[in-house]
Amino acid sequence: MPRNITTMGSLTKMPAKEEVFDHQETMPPPPLDPKMxxxxxxxxxxxxxxxxxxxPGQLKxxxxxxxxITKGHGNNQPRYNVTKMNMFEMEYMKxxxxxxxxxxxxxGTQNTTVQxxxxxxxxxxxxxxxxMLIPGSAPTEDTAPQLSLSEQPTLPQQPVSPRTPTQSDWPGETRPGQESSYVVEYQFPSNSSSAEAPVQVSSGGGVQDFRYTELQRITNSFNDFxxxxxxxxxxxxxxxxxxKGTLTSGTVVAVKRLKKPTDQMTQHASKAFTQxxxxxxxxxxxxxxxxxxxxxxxxxHPCLVYLYMENGSLQDRLACKDGKPPLTWLARLAIAQGTAAGVCHLHEHEYVHRDIKSANILLDxxxxxxxxxxxxxRVVPSEATSQQTTTVFGTSVYMAPEAMRGEVSPKIxxxxxxxxxxxxxxxxxxxKENEKDLVSWAEDVEAEDILPHVDPQAGESTPTLVTALFTLSTQCLEYKKRDRPEMVTVKKNLDCI
Structure with a gap:
């Protein structure tokens, strides 16, 4: 990936997370003994x-x-589960x-060698x-396999901002599958000398193009309190x-202001905004x-403007954040059914979400x-069972085993x-830190033993409901994707509970 040059200081100082390094300006370490x-x-x-x-944001x-990395000694299963991955990820916080x-x-505690x-x-x-470790052990950049055009990162030539017709404050609904009526070209600024075509954002006629100053006004200059x-x-x-902000029409909105991107994040942030x-x-x-x-x-600072969801995220509601009342069992079942319906709608149109989690499920x-x-x-055509990507993103505990390897399919x-x-x-x-992740915990629980572990804040539980939900969750969490149901089947099962 083309990146800007940042002069590296002493090797004894770790780089900040947002710095980018020019590998041609750093002295490689001496060759290592493969048996070390x-x-x-x-x-x-x-x-x-x-x-x-x-x-973060590197292609690899x-x-x-x-x-x-496998467990070794003839066992080809992944060595690291989500708990370990989360522990490693916590290093970013230090x-x-x-x-x-x-x-x-x-x-290294397994006496693993450099080889x-x-x-x-x-x-x-x-x-x-x-x-770097064993010179000559790998192809050079000139001979290494190249990414396909669909996976190539794009770096912008210069920022562009064509304006589009202003819509009313409250957009009209677009029918499922309805194509957009115009195209917005957008790209993040970059100091890189590499130049490619700008990102194209297809925007439906019911989506408004706001001025940044207007969003600044309605959010009290993006008040961080x-x-x-x-x-x-x-x-x-x-x-x-x-x-949070309120439009002139009185519509309450949630404005997501994207952070100023570093060069190493430019391509992914541009793609995320576009999608x-x-x-x-x-x-x-x-x-x-x-x-x-x-x-x-x-x-x-490009921005996205959504309709404000009064009850926040499912993650916060389950934690009763800001003193909000707990969700009843009836509400939880409805939320599960609604989420499944939304995911099914994406799958019907050949989209895979790739980041389903309670923090990304909002409640009106x-x-x-x-x-x-x-x-x-990610778009995965219906005739394809899965796709491979060189970029692995997501939240570890929610990621299917094959997603960790870059495989994308509706089953993730x-x-x-x-x-x-x-x-x-x-x-x-x-x-949660210092505790088993939820998936690992559930592996030790049988369906008939789940009742003592239900959330007491949800009120009196129905054994039939709880057992059915837990059984369905274990089916969704099967290690091999072929053993998991499709989301349309999950939705049908939920609707029958």
Missing amino acids: YIRKMQYTTLKMVAMELDP GWKDLASL RDGSPTIALLQDW ELVEVLLQGEFYRVAN PLSKQGNKLGEGAFGTVY EVNVLSRFSHENLVPLIGYSIDNFQ RNNTAKVGDFGLV DTYSFGVVLLELITGRPGW
Whole structure:
């Protein structure tokens, strides 16, 4: 991937998460003995490897490497489960923390050699890193396999911002499958010398093009104080912050302002923005979050404008955040049914969401489920059972085993939905520090033993309902995707409960 040059200082200092490094300006470590244990590798060498694999948004990173490591000794199952992956990911929260170094140090406890590490690096096509450790062990960049055109990252030539006809504050509904009426070209700014065509955003006639200044006005200059402290901030994610605002028509909205992208995140952030607009402007459904509009006239901070969901995310409601009352069993079943309906609608139109989780399921004033956050959506034609991607994104505990390896199919949404069902049943988060992740916990529970583990805040439970939901979740969470039901089958089962 073309990246800007950032001069690297002392090798004893770990890079900040948003820095980008020019590998041609750094001195490679001396060649290593292939028989050396990786636990005996110098720390500076580990840091050089981490510089390649740690930055979020890379086409390949530490998660890809971890997904290729097996238990060994004839056992080809993945060595690392979601709990371990989450522990490695927590390194990002530490000063100078490195998921890559934590991963290698953990794997090194098995007396793994440099040669074994290089073999896994070659399997994952981490050619540059393999050559750093054992020169000549991998193809050079000139001879390495190239990405297909569909996977090639695009870096913009210069920002563009054509204007489109302004719509009314409250957009009209678009019919499912209805194509857009015009095209918006958008791209994130970049200092890179590489230039390619701008990103095209197909936007339906009912989606409004806002001025950034208008969104700035209605969010009190993007006030970062939370609502509980009389501010406008609703929440924050990897790529942006969400604020509450009110349009001149009186419509209450949630404005997602994307963060100023670093060069290493430019391609993915551009793609995520594009997909969000394309999917939500092309299809409307009762269980998909309504997109009202977008703003691209401030190149550093593009924005997406959604209808405000009064009851927030399912994740927050299950935690009774801000003193809101707990969800009843009837409400939880309706939320499961609505979420399944929204995911089925995407699958019917050959879209895979790839990031189904309780934080991305929003609830309106009636607690109707609205699936949101379509930045990772992938088109998988109906004639294809799955696709492979070189980019692995998502939240570990919700990710199917094959998703960790970059495989994309509708069945990965089925797996993620199974985790959401467990959250609805137990009220527990998918993952919590110093505890088993929810999937690992559920593996030790039989359907007939689930009643003592249900969320007591939901009220008196019906054994038939709880057992049916738990049985369905275990079916969704089958390790092999062929053993999981399709979401249309999941929806039918939920509708029959």
